[in-house]
Amino acid sequence: MTTAATTHEQMIIFEDVSKFYGEILGVNRVNLSIAHGITSLVGPNGSGKTTLMNLMTGLLRPSRGRISILGTSPDDPEKLFRKVAYCSQFDTFPRGVTGREFIEFYLSVHGYARGEVRDLTQTALERVSMQEAADRSVAGYSKGMRQRIRLAQSIAHNPSVLILDEPLNGLDPMARAEIIRLFRQLADEGLYLILSSHILHEVDMMSDSVVLLHNGYVVAEGDVHGVRDEIEEHPMQILIRCDRPQFLAARLFDHEYTVEARIHDDRQGLFVKTRRADDFYLLFNRLVTENNLQIESIAPADDDLNAVYQYLISSDGGRVR
Amino acid sequence: MSSTIEAREKIVTAKKTIGANASWSLWARQTIAILRLELRKNFLTSRALLLYVLAGLPLVMLAVLGVFPPPSSEFQNFGELSIVYAAIYGGLILRTLVFFGCAWVFMNLFRGEVVDRSLHYYFLAPVRREVLVVGKYLSGLLTTILLFSVSTLGSLILLYFWRFPSQSAQYFFSGPGLGQALTYFGITLLACVGYGAVFLIIGLFFRNPIIPALLIYGWEWINFLLPPLLKKLSVIHYLHSLAPVPVSEGPFAVLAEPTPAWISVPSLFVFTLLVLALASLHIRRMEISYAID
Numbered sequence: 001m002t003t004a005a006t007t008h009e010q011m012i013i014f015e016d017v018s019k020f021y022g023e024i025l026g027v028n029r030v031n032l033s034i035a036h037g038i039t040s041l042v043g044p045n046g047s048g049k050t051t052l053m054n055l056m057t058g059l060l061r062p063s064r065g066r067i068s069i070l071g072t073s074p075d076d077p078e079k080l081f082r083k084v085a086y087c088s089q090f091d092t093f094p095r096g097v098t099g100r101e102f103i104e105f106y107l108s109v110h111g112y113a114r115g116e117v118r119d120l121t122q123t124a125l126e127r128v129s130m131q132e133a134a135d136r137s138v139a140g141y142s143k144g145m146r147q148r149i150r151l152a153q154s155i156a157h158n159p160s161v162l163i164l165d166e167p168l169n170g171l172d173p174m175a176r177a178e179i180i181r182l183f184r185q186l187a188d189e190g191l192y193l194i195l196s197s198h199i200l201h202e203v204d205m206m207s208d209s210v211v212l213l214h215n216g217y218v219v220a221e222g223d224v225h226g227v228r229d230e231i232e233e234h235p236m237q238i239l240i241r242c243d244r245p246q247f248l249a250a251r252l253f254d255h256e257y258t259v260e261a262r263i264h265d266d267r268q269g270l271f272v273k274t275r276r277a278d279d280f281y282l283l284f285n286r287l288v289t290e291n292n293l294q295i296e297s298i299a300p301a302d303d304d305l306n307a308v309y310q311y312l313i314s315s316d317g318g319r320v321r
Numbered sequence: 322m323s324s325t326i327e328a329r330e331k332i333v334t335a336k337k338t339i340g341a342n343a344s345w346s347l348w349a350r351q352t353i354a355i356l357r358l359e360l361r362k363n364f365l366t367s368r369a370l371l372l373y374v375l376a377g378l379p380l381v382m383l384a385v386l387g388v389f390p391p392p393s394s395e396f397q398n399f400g401e402l403s404i405v406y407a408a409i410y411g412g413l414i415l416r417t418l419v420f421f422g423c424a425w426v427f428m429n430l431f432r433g434e435v436v437d438r439s440l441h442y443y444f445l446a447p448v449r450r451e452v453l454v455v456g457k458y459l460s461g462l463l464t465t466i467l468l469f470s471v472s473t474l475g476s477l478i479l480l481y482f483w484r485f486p487s488q489s490a491q492y493f494f495s496g497p498g499l500g501q502a503l504t505y506f507g508i509t510l511l512a513c514v515g516y517g518a519v520f521l522i523i524g525l526f527f528r529n530p531i532i533p534a535l536l537i538y539g540w541e542w543i544n545f546l547l548p549p550l551l552k553k554l555s556v557i558h559y560l561h562s563l564a565p566v567p568v569s570e571g572p573f574a575v576l577a578e579p580t581p582a583w584i585s586v587p588s589l590f591v592f593t594l595l596v597l598a599l600a601s602l603h604i605r606r607m608e609i610s611y612a613i614d
Binding site: 052054057058059060061077079080081082085086088090092093094095097101105106108109110111153 | 347352354355357358361365366367368423434437438439441442443444445446447448449450509606608609610611
C-alpha cells in the first residue's frame with residue numbers, strides 16, 4: 001500500500017482517459033505512467049498532444065478517466081501549480097507588459113513576497129538568457145524571444161513538472177541548442193519534463209522516452225529504441241559497409257529471420273532487413289569473426305523516431321506487442 | 322552553478338513560507354496581486370480609452386454649457402439646478418455612462434482575456450478560482466467607482482460652481498448640497514456594484530455579450546413603463562429609489578412606491594454576492610479552449 005502510494009506520488013498517471021469535444025475525439029482511452037526525465041509527445045497536428053497537456057493541467061476536463069500528477073489532481077490548481085508549470089502554445093501575453101513584468105506579475109499571484117519575486121524573476125531570466133531584453137515591451141519581441149520569456153515564466157517558481165507545448169518553435173539554431181541544454185539540465189536535476197514537438201530529430205536527441213500519438217490514440221510509448229524493437233511487423237533495416245557484401249548476404253540468407261539482403265549499388269555494402277535484431281547481431285558477430293570480414297561500418301537505417309512513427313501510422317502499420 | 326543552487330534554496334524557503342501562510346493571508350496577497358495587474362490593464366491599456374471618454378463626457382458637456390449657457394430658465398435659475406442635475410445624472414450619467422462603463426469593464430474581465438488568449442496564465446497559477454473572481458471583480462469595481470465618481474461629483478461641481486460660486490458654496494457647506502452630493506456618490510457606487518455583478522456574469526456566460534447587454538439596457542430604460550412587480554427586476558429601480566431629488570418620468574410612467582434604502586441597499590449587495598458565488602462555480606468548471614471561443 002505504501003509502495004503503491006509512493007509510486008502514485010512519483011509518477012504522472014493517466015487512467016483510461018478520454019476527451020471528446022462534442023462528438024469530436026480529442027484523445028481516447030489513454031493509459032500512461034510517466035516517470036521523471038524528458039518525455040516527448042509526438043504526433044501530427046490533431047493527434048491529441050495538446051489535448052493531453054491541457055488535460056494534465058486542468059485547462060480541459062476529461063470526459064472519462066482519471067489523471068494524477070505526482071499524487072495531485074488537476075482539479076486542484078492551488079496545489080497542482082506549486083509543483084507544475086505549463087508553457088502552452090498560446091503565443092499571447094497580457095496587454096502592455098515588459099518581459100520582466102510578465103514574470104513578476106504571475107509570480108506575485110503565487111503569493112511570493114516582493115523581494116522573492118524580484119530574485120526569482122532575475123534567476124529565470126538568466127536561465128533563458130533574456131536579461132538584456134527583460135525591460136522591453138513583450139509586444140516588440142521576436143517569436144524566439146517570446147518563446148523564451150514564456151519559458152522563463154514557467155520555470156520561475158522552480159516546478160517539479162514542466163510541461164511544454166512545442167517549446168522549440170520559432171527558436172534559431174543557437175537558441176534551440178541552448179534551450180535543449182537547459183531541458184537536459186532540468187531533467188538531470190530530477191524534473192519531469194513533458195514536451196511535444198514536430199521536430200522528430202530533436203525529440204530523438206533529447207528524450208528519455210516518447211509517447212507516439214495518432215488520431216487521439218497512444219500508438220506506442222517507451223524509449224525510442226525500445227519502441228522500435230516492439231514493432232513486430234516491420235523488419236529492422238541495417239546498413240553494413242564491408243569488403244565482401246555478397247558473401248555476407250549469402251550467409252545471412254541461411255537464417256529465417258533475415259527478410260531481405262540487398263547489395264548496395266557501389267558493391268561495398270549491403271542493406272539487410274531482419275525480424276529479430278538481437279539474433280541478427282549475434283549471427284553477424286560470429287560471421288565476421290569466423291570469416292575475417294573487414295567491416296567499415298554498421299548502423300541501423302530506421303532506428304530513429306521518424307521511421308518508427310511512419311511505421312506506426314502507415315496504413316499497413318506495425319503491430320505493437 | 323552555485324547561483325542556481327542558491328536560487329533553488331531561496332525558492333524552497335519561499336515555498337515553505339507560502340505553505341505556512343496558506344489560506345486567508347495567502348488569498349489576501351493573491352487578491353492584491355490580481356488587483357494590481359487588473360487595475361493596470363483597466364487604466365493603462367488601449368481598452369481604457371473608451372472608459373475615459375465615457376467618464377469625461379459629462380464633464381466636457383457641462384464645461385461647454387458653462388461657457389455657452391443655454392437660454393432655458395432651468396440653467397439660469399440657481400434654485401432649479403438640483404432638478405437639472407438630477408435629470409443629467411439619472412438620464413445620462415447613471416443610465417448610460419455608468420451602465421456602459423460597467424459593461425465595458427466587467428464584461429472584459431474574463432471575456433476580454435479569452436479574446437486576448439491570456440486567461441490561461443491565471444488558470445495555470447496556484448490560485449483558487451474564487452480568489453481570481455474576487456480579485457477581478459474588485460479591480461473592476463475600483464476602476465469604475467474611481468472614474469464615475471469623478472464624473473458624478475465633477476459634473477455636480479461644474480454645474481453649480483461655474484456660474485454660481487458663492488451661492489453654491491453656501492448650498493454645499495451650509496445647505497443640503499453636500500448631503501445630495503454624497504448620496505449621488507453612493508448611488509454611483511451601488512450602480513457599479515450592481516451593474517458590475519450583472520456584467521461579470523454576462524461576460525462569463527455569453528460568447529458575444531453585446532446583445533444581452535443591449536437587452537438589459539433596453540429593460541432598464543423602459544423600467545418606468547413596467548408594472549411595480551417587474552420594476553423590481555432591475556438595478557435602476559433600486560438606484561432611483563435612493564435619488565435625493567426625484568425627477569418626473571413623464572406622463573406614461575407607471576408609478577410605484579420607491580423601495581426603502583434599508584431594503585434596496587442590502588438587496589444589491591446580496592444580489593452581488595449571489596452572482597459572485599455563481600461566477601465562482603462557473604469558473605471552477607471552466608475549460609479553456611480559445612479555438613472554440
